[in-house]
């Protein structure tokens with residue numbers, strides 16, 4: 001693809017993120033979901049040549065793009081010392097340990113999936129393009145969406161579609177999948193879409209019929225809710241006093257986990273919530289980047305108990 005058409009993920013709530021992270025010159029920051037490096041590069045510029053930024057992601061294709069972007073930016077003007085690491089953010093304590101001083105002034109999680117992943121049919125995240133039914137952030141490890149669809153009991157599929165996708169016809173969709181996989185394995189996004197839509201129809205209200213089932217499978221395949229729940233306390237422990245943890249989520253269950261985890265930290269006296277209500281994109285951002293529409297940002301500062 002020519003460089004001008006390269007898919008770059010537009011960073012969501014960027015100004016708000018930088019403001020809550022209170023990025024300062026010479027500070028040390030961790031971007032737990034570096035993606036194509038949009039937020040990370042902005043942090044590295046503000047932290048300046050005396051600062052340090054570590055970015056991690058599970059996706060090697062995203063890391064490659066981020067690397068090129070940061071290399072190019074640092075050739076143009078001095079930015080913070082930076083490093084990209086292929087890792088799960090569940091290793092957040094170990095990652096922060098690599099920063100100067102071993103703790104962070106600010107940690108960012110920008111959850112969910114990037115435009116790069118959505119728009120590459122080979123990754124199988126999107127039902128609008130045919131491709132292998134994969135959906136793994138780390139394409140080299142763990143069972144894919146096709147494995148889940150082939151092996152999970154019908155009841156478990158229904159539970160996943162209802163819980164993670166809010167799919168009202170979850171049981172009927174699971175039943176249809178169970179019947180179809182007896183005839184032939186379901187290995188492509190187009191085939192799954194066809195099966196789901198044979199139950200839901202092409203649209204339910206304003207959204208495409210397969211949206212909820214695809215979202216549910218992605219969340220399940222990548223253990224997204226379990227990972228974020230596990231990582232928040234470790235990320236908070238990895239902050240310096242006065243440091244901030246910023247989390248952008250795109251799913252109501254994810255946002256609920258963030259909200260309750262922050263409340264627990266505040267009740268312990270070691271955190272002060274900076275966002276009583278979640279911050280959402282303004283009209284200008286929604287117009288520029290419709291994919292930001294379900295984003296919710298929450299931030300908490302570490303304080304002396």
Ligand SMILES: C[S@@+](CC[C@H](N)C(=O)[O-])C[C@H]1O[C@@H](n2cnc3c(N)ncnc32)[C@H](O)[C@@H]1O
Pocket residue numbers: 009010011012032033034035036037038039040056057058059062087088089090110111112113114137222227
């Ligand atoms: C919304 S994108 C981040 C975009 C990024 N902020 C930017 O500006 O380009 C979310 C990223 O999180 C990554 N991700 C998801 N789960 C992860 C995990 N457990 N550990 C590390 N990265 C993860 C995905 O691969 C994806 O690249």
